[in-house]
Amino acid sequence: MAILQHTKKxxxxxxxxxxxxxxxxxxxxxxxxxxxxxVRGTFKSCDIVSESKGEMTTFEVKTYANAEKYxxxxxxxxxxxxxxxxxxxxxxxxxxxxxxxxxxxxxxxVKTKTLRNCLLIHCTKESAKxxxxxxxxxxxxxxxxxxxxWGKCVPNEKGLPCE
Numbered sequence: 001m002a003i004l005q006h007t008k009k010x011x012x013x014x015x016x017x018x019x020x021x022x023x024x025x026x027x028x029x030x031x032x033x034x035x036x037x038x039v040r041g042t043f044k045s046c047d048i049v050s051e052s053k054g055e056m057t058t059f060e061v062k063t064y065a066n067a068e069k070y071x072x073x074x075x076x077x078x079x080x081x082x083x084x085x086x087x088x089x090x091x092x093x094x095x096x097x098x099x100x101x102x103x104x105x106x107x108x109x110v111k112t113k114t115l116r117n118c119l120l121i122h123c124t125k126e127s128a129k130x131x132x133x134x135x136x137x138x139x140x141x142x143x144x145x146x147x148x149x150w151g152k153c154v155p156n157e158k159g160l161p162c163e
Contacts, residue, residue, distance in 0.1 A: 010132075017065060018062075018063050020063065021061050022038055022040045022047040024158050034052040035051040036049075037050070046094075047060055047061040059097070059100050059109075061099075061100045062099060063102045063160065065103065066103075067101070067106070068144065072142060072144070073103070073142060075115075075140045077090055077092040077125070077140065078092065079135055079136075079138075089137070091119075097111065097112060098110065098112060098151075099112055101147055102160065103144070104160045107153070108144070109152045110150050115150060118150045122142070122146060125138050125139070
């Protein structure tokens with residue numbers, strides 16, 4: 001089956017969108033006076049390392065251009081591989097201090113510990129298949145309102161391409 005370019009199934013497109021989200025967050029942090037270094041692809045569990053007043057903070061960035069359209073973000077916690085079965089993944093393995101959700105209009109910062117606890121209390125795990133790799137996974141899909149309530153929301157003034 002051929003994968004159409006510039007669609008959610010196109011891994012290159014999704015990766016570029018993720019890079020764009022991380023850049024938006026790093027720029028926002030810099031505008032607020034913190035040092036923010038993109039480390040995406042360098043360390044498994046974070047995209048940005050930031051320093052403010054001598055304190056280090058790490059951020060995992062999740063970018064979903066159509067979050068407003070579907071009123072949710074997908075948060076993966078388990079992934080299945082054909083070779084080794086089910087594995088903890090995403091939020092289940094993250095060591096980042098914050099998870100940051102970037103959409104076309106919003107940037108939402110949520111402390112990782114708060115996110116884990118709130119998902120357990122307020123959301124239900126769902127089975128899904130990866131659109132890029134077609135692998136089974138277990139996800140949570142909190143609404144934007146939930147994420148805003150659990151963290152801090154700021155406008156995404158740079159926007160994102162939605163296709």
